[in-house]
Amino acid sequence: MYGGEMQAKKAEVIPMPGAAAQPGKRKTILCRESEVDAVPLGTGDWTIADVPGLILRAGTTKKTWRVQRRVNGKLATKVLGELTAATAKRQASLVWQRLKPPAPDGKITLGEAWQRYLGEKPLAPATRRLYEYNVKKYLRDWAGRSLEQIGQDRAGVRALYLTLVRKHGKALASQVLRQFRATYNYQRRVNPELPECPTIAVDIAPVKPRDWALSDEELRAWWAGVQRLRPLKRTFWQVLLLTGARRGSVEALRWRDVDFDCGLIAFSTAKAGRIYSIPGCARLLELLRAWREQAPPGSEWVFESSKKPGYHIVAARDDKRGVVSAHHLRHTYRTVLAQLGCPPDSARLLLGHSLGGDVSRGYITAALVVESLRPWAEAVAAKYSEILGW
Structure with missing residues (x-):
């Protein structure tokens, strides 16, 4: 068979699940919940481009996952079942390794x-x-x-x-x-x-704590820079300031994560996969209500990307406009809590940290004490209002 005929028989890649399945074509998506949700039922197998061996099967009534790997010339398969995209990705990495014959002891590279x-x-x-x-x-x-x-x-x-x-x-x-x-x-x-x-x-250098908290003067300079930004970014940075959350957690915030009735915000994208909720101070909830009126209608994301509709913003930075990183604001939030006399365990819960190794802390159910954190969230907001003249 000639080279041209070989190329003609190669599977064509469909980058997104917009079209219906077509015979002879290899369909690919990324392992993202939004892309998985967009795959129509009854369209068969979809290859996950960013996870080796992971396949999504879109049957007539449900979507299931499996992992495939060719081992010694034979195709080995492990069915994972119905899972979220994040869980499937995590399990697939483990299964992919297990499908390969183990190396002799000590010979693993x-x-x-x-x-x-x-x-x-x-x-x-x-x-x-x-x-x-x-x-x-x-x-x-x-x-x-x-x-x-x-x-x-x-x-x-x-x-x-x-x-x-x-x-x-x-x-x-x-x-x-x-x-x-x-x-x-x-x-x-x-x-x-x-x-x-x-x-x-090797004498590996220890990680030194960074003194990143902003002084009152630096915070006022930061606020001046934020006020010059477009509405989305202006709201985004204020949410970071008023929650002390990690940048990625706020970037991936969905409207369903904001409970306006109970005044709670759930961060589902946190370090090591932890999910935590915090009480939203009155100013924060008012800010988000106002932003919802301006945000793109029908979007699930609080901060949807203008460059890529249907996706949230990623790696937001405005340091060239005098706006320091999100982690500076996280340090500032924790420092203000310390200035106000907030107990360490309450501060950890507000910032989504684990409660540490003290065995007694293992008996604390975070979801049941979240309301007790509200006075501290309001106190931090009041401190910011005093500094920034809100």
Whole structure:
């Protein structure tokens, strides 16, 4: 068969699920809830472009997931069933690794151990992307080496660290080595015959707390910059200020997450997959009500992207306009809580942090104490009003 005929028989890729299924065409989508919801029933199999081996089956009455991987020339399949896109993605990474025959003890490579770690640990999406980037960017030459070999090469690991320090700085070098250490030790739990983690030969720089909270003067300068932004961004930054939430949590906020009747806001996209609710102060709820009147009608997102309708904004930044990062506002919120005398556990709940290792804190059901946090949320808003002259 000639090359031209071969190309003619290759499956054509459909980038989005807008059209009905057509025979002979390979249909692909990204593993996002919005794209999965848009897939019509009865359209058959859809390949998930950003997750290896993951397939969505759109039957006549329901949508189910499965993972496929070719092993030793044969197609191995594992049915996952009916799941959300996020759960399917998380389970698929784990199943993808398990479908491959296990390497002999100690012979697993760093690259394989890295993928296993990402598949089994409940990491936040941003953390997962950082792990994937670092292993490809800085550990590419090490990914094919076995953990057993690396474990016996302390001098090589120290040399790697010093090279990274020289080329990229101590902070990044320490980040890469901490991720390597976490991956290596995670695999060592399964195979205790592995040598001690070779990072013992490296003095990894500790992570230093950052003094990022804004002073009253800096907060007023920030507010001046925010007031010059378009309405969406102006509202977005005020929500960050009044909640102390992570940027990604506010970017992915849906209108269904805002309960105006009860005065509660649920953040469903938080670190390590945690979901938490906070009481919205009166100013915040008033702000969101006003924004709902201006926002695109029918959109599920509180902050829908103007460049990509149907999706929320991503990686919002306005530092060139004098608006500092969202994490500065998170530090500021926590600092104001401390100034007001807020108890540590209440502050943790407001910021969506875990309650720590104290066993007694494990008996606290966050959802039942959320209303007790409202006075603190109102007190922070009052402090901001005093500083900014609202």
